[in-house]
Amino acid sequence: MPYRAPVDDYTFLFDHVVGLDQVVATERFADATPDVTTAILTEAGKLCEDVIAPLQRAGDLHPAHLENGVVRTSPGYAEGYKAIAEGGWVGIAADPEYGGMGLPMTVTTAVNEMMSAACLSLQLAPLMTQGQIEALEHHASDAIKDLYLPKLISGEWTGTMNLTEPQAGSDVGALSSKAEDNGDGTYAITGQKIYISWGDNDFTDNVCHLVLARLPGAPVGTKGISLFLVPRNLPDDNGNAGVANTLKVVSLEHKMGLHGSPTCVMQYDGAKGWMVGPEGGGMAAMFTMMNNARLGVGGQGVGAAEGAYQHALGYALDRKQGKTEGDTGTIIDHADVRRMLMTMRAETYAARGIALMCAVAIDMTTATDDATWKSRAALLTPIAKAFGTDIGNEVAGMGIQVHGGMGFVEETGAAQYARDVRVTTIYEGTNGIQAMDLVARKMMDGGEAAARIFDEIEAAAEAARSTFPKMAEAVWQASETLRETTEWMIAQNHRVRFAGAVPYLRAFARVLGGHIHLASALNDQGGAHEKVARFYIQRLLPEHDSLLAQAHAGDYDVYALTPEEFAA
Amino acid sequence: MPYRAPVDDYTFLFDHVVGLDQVVATERFADATPDVTTAILTEAGKLCEDVIAPLQRAGDLHPAHLENGVVRTSPGYAEGYKAIAEGGWVGIAADPEYGGMGLPMTVTTAVNEMMSAACLSLQLAPLMTQGQIEALEHHASDAIKDLYLPKLISGEWTGTMNLTEPQAGSDVGALSSKAEDNGDGTYAITGQKIYISWGDNDFTDNVCHLVLARLPGAPVGTKGISLFLVPRNLPDDNGNAGVANTLKVVSLEHKMGLHGSPTCVMQYDGAKGWMVGPEGGGMAAMFTMMNNARLGVGGQGVGAAEGAYQHALGYALDRKQGKTEGDTGTIIDHADVRRMLMTMRAETYAARGIALMCAVAIDMTTATDDATWKSRAALLTPIAKAFGTDIGNEVAGMGIQVHGGMGFVEETGAAQYARDVRVTTIYEGTNGIQAMDLVARKMMDGGEAAARIFDEIEAAAEAARSTFPKMAEAVWQASETLRETTEWMIAQNHRVRFAGAVPYLRAFARVLGGHIHLASALNDQGGAHEKVARFYIQRLLPEHDSLLAQAHAGDYDVYALTPEEFAA
Structure with missing residues (x-):
């Protein structure tokens, strides 16, 4: 394919x-x-x-x-x-x-x-x-x-x-x-x-x-x-x-x-x-373009995810193996192959939506010079970069798995997606640095930009309640929990924030993904967007809870081992 | 190093x-x-x-x-x-x-x-x-x-x-x-x-x-x-x-x-x-050795994880970069580098413990021909295989990340761990097949072997309460939640079980990991084992909740898209 x-x-x-x-x-x-x-x-x-x-x-x-x-x-x-x-x-x-x-x-x-x-x-x-x-x-x-x-x-x-x-x-x-x-x-x-x-x-x-x-x-x-x-x-x-x-x-x-x-x-x-x-203005000049460059790399992750998804899907729609639980006679009817493909599709879509949300905020900053849009773009950029590239890696890894043994053999091209996209979590600022940027520099407004996003998500969820009560409640709750952790995090020192930064960023992306899928379902009731949204909100969104537990865990355990104990 | x-x-x-x-x-x-x-x-x-x-x-x-x-x-x-x-x-x-x-x-x-x-x-x-x-x-x-x-x-x-x-x-x-x-x-x-x-x-x-x-x-x-x-x-x-x-x-x-x-x-x-x-006895002969071969591949995953962990640790203890939050002057003092290394160490240890628990059950089966040990070995084998190799891949991936740009350059050897271990989730039965084996064949006893393990974990957690009340409670609760999902799963048809099999297997491993870390902490109070156990139980064990949400989600969403909608 x-x-x-x-x-x-x-x-x-x-x-x-x-x-x-x-x-x-x-x-x-x-x-x-x-x-x-x-x-x-x-x-x-x-x-x-x-x-x-x-x-x-x-x-x-x-x-x-x-x-x-x-x-x-x-x-x-x-x-x-x-x-x-x-x-x-x-x-x-x-x-x-x-x-x-x-x-x-x-x-x-x-x-x-x-x-x-x-x-x-x-x-x-x-x-x-x-x-x-x-x-x-x-x-x-x-x-x-x-x-x-x-x-x-x-x-x-x-x-x-x-x-x-x-x-x-x-x-x-x-x-x-x-x-x-x-x-x-x-x-x-x-x-x-x-x-x-x-x-x-x-x-x-x-x-x-x-x-x-x-x-x-x-x-x-x-x-x-x-x-x-x-x-x-x-x-x-x-x-x-x-x-x-x-x-x-x-x-x-x-x-x-x-x-x-x-x-x-x-x-x-x-x-x-x-x-x-x-x-002496070199770093400032670099920072001007940093948002766009980071968003660009996030988009590379999304692109690699889409490529790997389509590649695996093509294989799954063609390969016959074993007695399946569905009726096409190919491996796409195996429950776990479907679970992987649905995950790949739902995650890629969420990451794409986040990248485009970020891009809209950048455009509005360019076009209006509105400080609200500017802080929104600044907040969303590290999320778009880190989540897009993490998903690129995860989806490409699942793409190999869908191929079974053929995934490890280079001729199929499945492995190349995983090898190529690997660098995207590293260059243009590692994803760890993106997360530190999110919880430190991007929270210097006291969490105002984040709070505006939570307000928006929760208002949209309220509006969706009459159509999709369970999905709307799940997204609303997730946003509210994220809001609480955000408020907690802003009250912490940098070392504590940094110890929870990566899981916090991913939880933020998870909630944004829920919002994006819910909006998509509303505009495609009974269609493929609603079906994928249900999968995401029921199966993938709950991860935000365990991520927030990590984000909330403080720095004590992270720093408990001495370098000597590490090396022992 | x-x-x-x-x-x-x-x-x-x-x-x-x-x-x-x-x-x-x-x-x-x-x-x-x-x-x-x-x-x-x-x-x-x-x-x-x-x-x-x-x-x-x-x-x-x-x-x-x-x-x-x-x-x-x-x-x-x-x-x-x-x-x-x-x-x-x-x-x-x-x-x-x-x-x-x-x-x-x-x-x-x-x-x-x-x-x-x-x-x-x-x-x-x-x-x-x-x-x-x-x-x-x-x-x-x-x-x-x-x-x-x-x-x-x-x-x-x-x-x-x-x-x-x-x-x-x-x-x-x-x-x-x-x-x-x-x-x-x-x-x-x-x-x-x-x-x-x-x-x-x-x-x-x-x-x-x-x-x-x-x-x-x-x-x-x-x-x-x-x-x-x-x-x-x-x-x-x-x-x-x-x-x-x-x-x-x-x-x-x-x-x-x-x-x-x-x-x-x-x-x-x-x-x-x-x-x-x-x-006509070829498959039966293969099955005799399957447990050991699968455990062997699980051990390959653990080994690769240990190798990648040590390799990344060596780099982190040597590489100087940026103002750190600790005092060695190397990147191991950055909170997120530590978070990654602690995760790598705690996960590798949990996977190793699971492999060894499985091996003990195989030995007791060999030495005593006790049916209880035999069913325990059969139950633990797919978990040891799939979790060991998943962790092998995840830890090797984190190993690259710890290296930053050097991780993507082949000369450091970090990427090789990730490339080499990739096949282990596929051969000797893909991890999807391990999970199907766990929720179908290995549950044909009505969940008896699993229940005995939950009893054992909960008894150990009870005994640990006076020493480590919070950690013991977390492990006890996790086991109890897993028990409930296990009972629910046994009442479902195969298609429903298979749709949740992979997250279920991982949740099972998560709980076993909690048990292993808790026992280790008890025997090394104030030492490195306790410190790593605290990290695992506070930060990694909570994942079992979102995994069980997935395991529990049924087959509807997984099969909602038609093949035509997939390919559209």
């Missing part, structure tokens, strides 16, 4: 659950009418089905590799990237002034999810470039924007993010790459960066690196970090890629998955760069 | 939790005194630390491969297998009459777990051979036993199991390999078998296959299946490996992990074999 773009799911969620109409009602996104959106999704979906999905296995079987210092990409990836760029999907959310489509993040999230489902390793290239486009739009000078944005948006050039160094991973502030003023408006960048996704390729004229580095005498920690744009090839007088800059790919990582995506160790030896944003 | 054999954990569990003293009190296992057992574990542990663990990466980096029809094994595996055999570990549980050590399954389980932790792909070779030894001991003629057992036990020859065919996986009864009577006491075996672990090697003189096949005119289904011993090389007049039999390795599977273990497609072309057990 080849990948089929779930366009109907997106439009259903847009119309009935996340309220894309609010976004379209703004002046900024007035063009994104339902007709336009559906046409966009249909076109992108067709590209994903016909062009991108067939590249998925090739990336795994023929990994990107380094040949005399040059990255050689997987077969078909050059054509795939070209097709993505020509469809306008690199610049889907970018400023029309530079060639972008200017569409809402909500639509972008759906399109990016489809590309992720079709071929995660290739999709990471446009995702990185989208992030760079956004950073430049917000922080670069007009000269840089005029030169770089059209090339990035058209797909002639690609972009990367260079944050991590061997000693500076989660703790970005510990980085030591240096930037020295050349006195001519440019800087000389020196240092080594690791884990640079798509740090090079052999199909675009240029690769543009956004590099975090320190100027001489800059303060220690994050405050001393500035951001620089460092192209592989220096633009010539016509703005085309010219002579090579003094930077190189030292090596590629040998990874568990995502083999089609070259993960580079980059060496900068006095490479020429241009500062983006003010001196 | 290189692998360290957790000998103290085994002896603690033997002495204080699972009651190995009952086993030693029998005539059959009277020699397995604590002194002997500790010496055995120490010696096996040393071998695992010094000889086997260093082979783990080599198997992944230099996979077994086929060279002109011959399997070439990974570097060092030949020497590793020789060292295992010379230590007596292939024949650890085998009959001393043929050179075995005759030790209890409880001790065997601990030794096999250590070998799994050190190098899962190599350990699969002795595990398969142990299974064959057991099958031959129970079902083969004296002539076959005299000829084969000493060679298998000494490690001169290895053994395999041949059940699966492309159309006959979980449904073994669908197999179609043929056996024809040669009229001289031998049979001609023809057919193709897949997923044959260690189907060949280049370090023993012979590889002996136990093959399930059908005689002409045999009834369809499992009743028509007989078991045959089919050696790669036919024994000569001196009982040594002689001329080649008409069988071959057609190909090796390209797998997600376990690359050091050659997974063979075997072709039998009228290969000469000897029947083991009576005509």
Whole structure:
């Protein structure tokens, strides 16, 4: 069963659950009418089905590799990237002034999810470039924007993010790459960066690196970090890629998955760069785009989940084995195979809904600059990232299990989904860091943004009571319990919060998922959405209770063992 | 941090939790005194630390491969297998009459777990051979036993199991390999078998296959299946490996992990074999050894969990990153890293305890032929298999997460644990099949065996109340809730039971884990065991509630979607 773009799911969620109409009602996104959106999704979906999905296995079987210092990409990836760029999907959310489509993040999230489902390793290239486009739009000078944005948006050039160094991973502030003023408006960048996704390729004229580095005498920690744009090839007088800059790919990582995506160790030896944003403003610039980048990675998780679900479903509808409890004669009639497939479907849908809720909040922030939407987007972002990628991993794991022995054999492709998606819980801030962000920084408002969401969930549940009394009560209760734990958590110190952060985040996502499924059931009574919602609310939502028990357990047990007892 | 054999954990569990003293009190296992057992574990542990663990990466980096029809094994595996055999570990549980050590399954389980932790792909070779030894001991003629057992036990020859065919996986009864009577006491075996672990090697003189096949005119289904011993090389007049039999390795599977273990497609072309057990008794013979084989795979999961835990712990005690909430200056002081490591440790310990409880019941069945022990062993086996391997996967996944970006890079070895252990939830009966076995076949006694376990857990919890009132109450309540669900489940039809089987099995394991941790805390008050028990009972045990909600949810939601709605 080849990948089929779930366009109907997106439009259903847009119309009935996340309220894309609010976004379209703004002046900024007035063009994104339902007709336009559906046409966009249909076109992108067709590209994903016909062009991108067939590249998925090739990336795994023929990994990107380094040949005399040059990255050689997987077969078909050059054509795939070209097709993505020509469809306008690199610049889907970018400023029309530079060639972008200017569409809402909500639509972008759906399109990016489809590309992720079709071929995660290739999709990471446009995702990185989208992030760079956004950073430049917000922080670069007009000269840089005029030169770089059209090339990035058209797909002639690609972009990367260079944050991590061997000693500076989660703790970005510990980085030591240096930037020295050349006195001519440019800087000389020196240092080594690791884990640079798509740090090079052999199909675009240029690769543009956004590099975090320190100027001489800059303060220690994050405050001393500035951001620089460092192209592989220096633009010539016509703005085309010219002579090579003094930077190189030292090596590629040998990874568990995502083999089609070259993960580079980059060496900068006095490479020429241009500062983006003010001196010492590197982290602030990064934070501007962090929400979108994190949501983007959450969407990768959802996409991988959808891909793995469809792949397993295709196998289950085809494979005959044993006497079944149903009547198709294939393994989908075995109760436990169905339980797995229903779980995969219900979880993927919940994670998708959360990502789109987050995207709507980002769009409303962009379009209205309303502080309420802004805090909502900030709150939902770590949940969308962590839950989306956790579900990506869990669903891909179940996909292997549905295949039985064939799942462990690489030829079926089931294992690749699990190997590829594995990194998504780690990069762009580990899911542990997302959870810490949620319970610390995102609760600095005293829980106001969270409380508004609980109010909304409970009001919706009240309204659903007459139609679905049991489901509505379950969602209402879950929200109320989450509200209590949230209030408790805000009263704790950081160490206590952090000890319960990961289960708390998942409980939050569980409740949001219940809300999303309930709204979907209301708008599809007797249909597939209601059936999947019943499964989710009866079987998966109850997990929030044991998660909250963990969230509520304090830090004592977590810190009880001494390091010596650990190592004994 | 290189692998360290957790000998103290085994002896603690033997002495204080699972009651190995009952086993030693029998005539059959009277020699397995604590002194002997500790010496055995120490010696096996040393071998695992010094000889086997260093082979783990080599198997992944230099996979077994086929060279002109011959399997070439990974570097060092030949020497590793020789060292295992010379230590007596292939024949650890085998009959001393043929050179075995005759030790209890409880001790065997601990030794096999250590070998799994050190190098899962190599350990699969002795595990398969142990299974064959057991099958031959129970079902083969004296002539076959005299000829084969000493060679298998000494490690001169290895053994395999041949059940699966492309159309006959979980449904073994669908197999179609043929056996024809040669009229001289031998049979001609023809057919193709897949997923044959260690189907060949280049370090023993012979590889002996136990093959399930059908005689002409045999009834369809499992009743028509007989078991045959089919050696790669036919024994000569001196009982040594002689001329080649008409069988071959057609190909090796390209797998997600376990690359050091050659997974063979075997072709039998009228290969000469000897029947083991009576005509049509193939499945019965397989069932005799099924308990031990399933427990063996459960132990592989526990071993992989221990290996991954130690590996992640070593990283966490060394890696410096960010401002921590503790005082070692390494990432183990971050609350969420600690939460992960504590979870890994507590889960691994619970799964280990369950495996050893199961092993004690198997030993008591062997030594006393007591029906109560037999039904207990039968009940605990699917739980030990499924929970051990689920935990193996979960802990290995957390191991990657603890490593951050380094976890996704293969060089650290963290990913290998996750890739290698992935198959254990699938082979030797998928975990879904284990759960179906638990709620159907193992409940045919009306839940008596389960009820005896609940009685035991609750009595122990009562006795613990004065020391640990909160923990004792939590375990008592969990057991009581599980008892109620068990009674409910027994009253349901199979389809309803199967729809809740997997969460039910996990809830059962959760409660057993609570019991094991509580007993451990009682015997180590104020020590590390109590601290880990508190973590488990407060944070992990509550999951049983949401699991039981799933177990209790019936089959309606699982079967609500039509196949058309699934595929839409």
